[in-house]
Amino acid sequence: MTARRATRLTAGLLVGFALVATTAAVRAAPESDDPRLLIDLPADVRQTFLEHMRTHMTTLDQVLQLVGGGRVKEAGVLARKEMAIGQGLGIGRHMPAEFREMSFAFHRAADDFARVTQTVADPPDAAGWKALMTGIAAITTQCAGCHGAFRVR
Numbered sequence: 001m002t003a004r005r006a007t008r009l010t011a012g013l014l015v016g017f018a019l020v021a022t023t024a025a026v027r028a029a030p031e032s033d034d035p036r037l038l039i040d041l042p043a044d045v046r047q048t049f050l051e052h053m054r055t056h057m058t059t060l061d062q063v064l065q066l067v068g069g070g071r072v073k074e075a076g077v078l079a080r081k082e083m084a085i086g087q088g089l090g091i092g093r094h095m096p097a098e099f100r101e102m103s104f105a106f107h108r109a110a111d112d113f114a115r116v117t118q119t120v121a122d123p124p125d126a127a128g129w130k131a132l133m134t135g136i137a138a139i140t141t142q143c144a145g146c147h148g149a150f151r152v153r
């Protein structure tokens, strides 16, 4: 091996090491800084789960649109149908107990909100609006709480 080739080889190796070190750091940092518990799901279950999550966002939006439009009872019916009742997708059995508990709390909050929509006056009075907003906030607290605790990727 000539001296020049040896130098080039050493330089190449150094660059290689630097790259490996950088890549490892980039990969490790988000994982070690991320306090959320990673739930390792089979790929197809993860996809179904995330699709289902996106429907929650859509439902929440529709519920808010309905409430804002004064169609409170419809909002309750939708919240119950889409959020209070599990959709039977078979995801729960892949989840840790803590996740399932948060999931139940979420369903309960949606069910409580649905019940509030049936008890408020039509149109709602000031106390009614407050009860509706508190009910929706109890749902979003569950979204936020679970998102802060778990991740699937």
Ligand code: HEC
Pocket (backbone or CB within 6 Å): 050, 051, 053, 054, 056, 057, 058, 060, 099, 100, 102, 103, 106, 139, 140, 142, 143, 144, 146, 147, 150, 151, 152, 153
């Ligand atoms: C019991 C736990 C739990 C509850 C309750 C929950 N989520 Fe999620 N959601 C998750 C997890 C876990 C993820 C995946 C996060 C990750 O891996 O980064 C997620 C992801 C999502 C995503 C991203 C989907 C995608 O395709 O990337 C949306 C949107 C979402 N949730 C909306 C909601 C909304 C809106 C609510 C409440 C109405 C809600 N979620 C309630 C656990 C929950």
